[in-house]
Amino acid sequence: MPADIEKVLADARSHCEEVIKPQVDSWNEGRAWPRAASDAAAKLGLTGLYAPEELGGQGLPLSEGIRVYEELGKGDGAYAFALSMHNICTFAVCGYGTEPFKAAWAQELTSGRKLANFALTEPQSGSDAGTMYSRAVINDDGTWTINGAKAWVSLAGEADVYLTVVKTTDQPGHKDMAMIAIPKDAPGLTFGPLYDTPSYRFLPMSEMYMENVTVSEDNIILPPGQGLQGSLMAIDIARVSIASGCCGLMEAALDAALSYAKGRKMFGGVNLDLDGIQWMLGEVATDLEASRLLYRNAAAALGTPEGPLMAAHAKRFVPDCAVKAANTCTQVLGGMGLLKPYGLDRLSRLAQMLRIVDGTTEISRVVIGRALQKRAASLPDLPVPKGYGEK
Incomplete structure (x- = not known):
């Protein structure tokens, strides 16, 4: 029986709060992959999300497992990205690898003892x-x-x-x-x-x-x-996973801005009392809600004929919203938003990275544009009203 997604999400949330957030700055200073952290994630089952239970995985469908990266992205988008790629590779090994290769590697990967x-x-x-x-x-x-x-x-x-x-x-x-x-x-x-x-x-x-x-x-x-077709499927999963992680990043930026604005005194009140601040953060909140709906719909479409286009929509829209959210929330803090302890400079750079990896947002626009060309070809020509275009 597949794992309970709510428990998996709760475990991912705890991992974010207890492991990622307290340590991410020291990870960056140390410039080394935090293997102890990914080992801790593995003990929670976060390194075999889509793999079948008989091979040590959680047996989650893509539509559910991808939500994990939203929780991890609240701590760090790059960490969420790395685990998402490991899970995609583990999914490929367990689903398409030869029997000898699966025997040697599948449970090593689902357990997180080895990374891919x-x-x-x-x-x-x-x-x-x-x-x-x-x-x-x-x-x-x-x-x-x-x-x-x-x-x-x-x-x-x-x-x-x-x-x-x-x-x-x-x-x-x-x-x-x-x-x-x-x-x-x-x-x-x-x-x-x-x-x-x-x-x-x-x-x-x-x-x-x-x-x-x-x-x-x-x-x-x-x-x-079959290599390119399989790669494109992997990229579609990665694009939706990135959109999921971006939602976590957006929430982290919004919470930082709210925490600051509610206590920053000015003009006889606090920042959050100002209409301009409310409007700025309200737009971020709306973008976050729309982004969640979009990536979850895209995740549900993976493996269907609509999957590549939905993945392109998610990769086009959500990382752009994340960049905008990080910049807006930095602006709310003013000069303080530039300081390292608040973390918004790191979130801004991560959001830009997530716009680029596994297909830039411009490539997603190309995918969407080609789909629109096909749609246009299936539509009847719009008749020109009589008298228009005549000399």
């Missing part, structure tokens, strides 16, 4: 996934050898396995793409210097290099021809 991440973007190509240079070739003994590079790899050097999308021929297009699991200790797998990310320094990100990395055929998660 996803590698699609390359130094030369981001949004254009079809332009890919990483190559995997099959050897006479059935193993696969991989060469190439990936960029913006989260949990770089920290995750224990990387679900990596590669091409398997030199033919143009995506029909030969595969997804292959590469363990961290595979000979030939190395990582570049960590990117300098000022507001989420605890989340290691870097380029990943594959030089004659050879893995068993058991490590094929999605065979040639």
Whole structure:
């Protein structure tokens, strides 16, 4: 029987209050992934949200499990993002991995004893996934050898396995793409210097290099021809997960502004008595309510024909609202909003990061625009009233 979602959300809420919020500043100062924190999350079942119970998971549907990142996002959006990507990879391994690979890895991932991440973007190509240079070739003994590079790899050097999308021929297009699991200790797998990310320094990100990395055929998660389709599904889940985390970020920013405004004395009262302040924060509150409805509807649509478009709507709208919310709430605090102890500068930078990762908001607009073109093609032409357009 799947886990009780309300209990899972309560556990995520406790993890946020007891682990993330008190420690996130020290994590950033230490510039290292807080493995003790993710281990604590694992004990609560937060590293196997969508995996079946027989493999140690919670057995939650995507529509419910994605709500966890809203709770974690109240503490830190980057931490929520990293756990969301681990859960997506765990979902892929448990659902599509070979039986030998699942036997070796599934319960290691659902238990959080080992972490996983996803590698699609390359130094030369981001949004254009079809332009890919990483190559995997099959050897006479059935193993696969991989060469190439990936960029913006989260949990770089920290995750224990990387679900990596590669091409398997030199033919143009995506029909030969595969997804292959590469363990961290595979000979030939190395990582570049960590990117300098000022507001989420605890989340290691870097380029990943594959030089004659050879893995068993058991490590094929999605065979040639299915790699891009599977990657797009993973990205849709990630986009909705990011929208969920953004809602947590928005709530954190709003609460900080409210806590300050209710006590800041000025003009014979307090800030929160002023119409202008109420209107500013009221707009944030409305955006938050709309964002929650949108990401939850998008989560329910995942796996259906409407899923990609709904994910695009969520990724387009919610992170933009989060950026606006963080900036508005900073403005409410005035100069104090620039100070580190209030946390709004960190939230502003995180909101901008979440607008970009797993497809920028502009890419979501492209997806929405193409859907509108298809819709327009199905509509009858609007007749021109007689006399208009005539000389």
